[in-house]
Amino acid sequence: ILNVEQSPQSLHVQEGDSTNFTCSFPSSNFYALHWYRWETAKSPEALFVMTLNGDEKKKGRISATLNTKEGYSYLYIKGSQPEDSATYLCASLDGAGSYQLTFGKGTKLSVIP
Amino acid sequence: DVKVTQSSRYLVKRTGEKVFLECVQDMDHENMFWYRQDPGLGLRLIYFSYDVKMKEKGDIPEGYSVSREKKERFSLILESASTNQTSMYLCASLADSSGNTIYFGEGSWLTVV
Numbered sequence: 470i471l472n473v474e475q476s477p478q479s480l481h482v483q484e485g486d487s488t489n490f491t492c493s494f495p496s497s498n499f500y501a502l503h504w505y506r507w508e509t510a511k512s513p514e515a516l517f518v519m520t521l522n523g524d525e526k527k528k529g530r531i532s533a534t535l536n537t538k539e540g541y542s543y544l545y546i547k548g549s550q551p552e553d554s555a556t557y558l559c560a561s562l563d564g565a566g567s568y569q570l571t572f573g574k575g576t577k578l579s580v581i582p
Numbered sequence: 583d584v585k586v587t588q589s590s591r592y593l594v595k596r597t598g599e600k601v602f603l604e605c606v607q608d609m610d611h612e613n614m615f616w617y618r619q620d621p622g623l624g625l626r627l628i629y630f631s632y633d634v635k636m637k638e639k640g641d642i643p644e645g646y647s648v649s650r651e652k653k654e655r656f657s658l659i660l661e662s663a664s665t666n667q668t669s670m671y672l673c674a675s676l677a678d679s680s681g682n683t684i685y686f687g688e689g690s691w692l693t694v695v
Contacts, residue, residue, distance in 0.1 A: 503684065512586070513672075515683035558625065560684075569640065570615070570676075570684060574624030 473561050475573035482549050483581050489545045490576040492559030496540035501562040503570065504533055504544055508555045516544075516557075549580045585609070588673050588687035595694050601660040603690050605673030613676040614656035615640075615684070616648065618669040625672065631656055663694045 474493045482488045494502065501520045505513040517526040522537040530547045546553055556575040563569070589604040607614065615630040617640075627640030631650040645667060649657040656675075660667055673687040 505684075512686040512688050515685075518683050560625075569627060569630060569638070571627070571641075572617075572625040574622070 473559060473571050473573040475557075475559055475576050477576060478574065479577040479579070481579045481581060484549060484551060486549050487545065487547045488549055488578070489543050490557060490578075492542045492544070492561075492573055494540050494542075494559075494561035494571075495563070496537055498563045499537045499540070499561070502535055502537075502542050503560040503562065504542070505558040505560070506555045507558055507575070513558060546578070549578070551580045551582050554578055554580045586673055586675055586685050586687040588671075588690045590690050591688065592691045593693070595660075595663050595692065597664060597694055599663050599694075601663050601692065601694075603658040603660075603671055603673075603692070605656045605658070605675075605687055606654050607656075607675040607685070608654065609675060609677065609685065610653065611675035611677050611685075612653070614650065615674040615676070616646075616656065616658045617672045617674065618642070619672055619689075620669050628658065628671075660692075663692075665694050668692060668694045 476491050503518050504516040507513040517533045519535040524535040526533050532545045535542045556577045558575045560570040560572040586607045595601050613632050616628045617625045619625050626642050628646050629640050629648040631637045634653050637648050647659045671690045674684045676684045
């Protein structure tokens with residue numbers, strides 16, 4: 470079982486604040502790192518899939534970076550809005566040809582208007 | 583629009599009953615997954631399948647079995663439901679490529695009484 474850790478477990482920020490969370494994963498046999506956004510009563514929504522060390526991806530106010538050598542990824546949200554409130558999940562895919570995604574427990578973000 | 587459909591959103595079953603949770607995807611994806619999500623434990627992989635009639639145990643397969651007779655359908659079976667299987671079950675599918683995202687169903691909330 471891969472050990473994928475996310476921190477913090479939960480986070481409350483004021484509207485307009487920028488924030489970031491961490492996902493750490495085993496760096497051996499790394500293949501891909503996924504970020505998902507999960508709102509209550511909805512399906513998780515894909516944000517980013519990153520495969521290369523140094524990858525940086527951006528989608529609107531949300532961006533992510535990847536360091537495969539040290540085994541971590543950061544997710545950044547600039548100018549948080551109430552609609553950003555959700556649980557943010559990362560998942561690591563290990564080894565070529567294996568599609569067993571192991572998820573972290575998520576970071577629950579609450580944005581206070 | 584891609585779609586992963588879980589046929590039952592909310593179920594209440596009695597202890598000892600056989601329970602079928604069905605998942606259908608319309609994207610011709612090779613890989614399908616069943617997860618359960620419990621508070622504080624995150625998403626845990628029960629079983630996955632990388633092809634028709636192929637299945638692999640995930641992290642918590644005990645008490646569950648699966649069936650993949652057709653590419654588009656992946657069924658999770660609880661042979662004899664127990665109260666500790668009360669949970670939210672999430673189905674997902676993934677095309678056979680590291681850069682692709684995983685697509686999720688909307689979840690099935692199972693209560694075993």
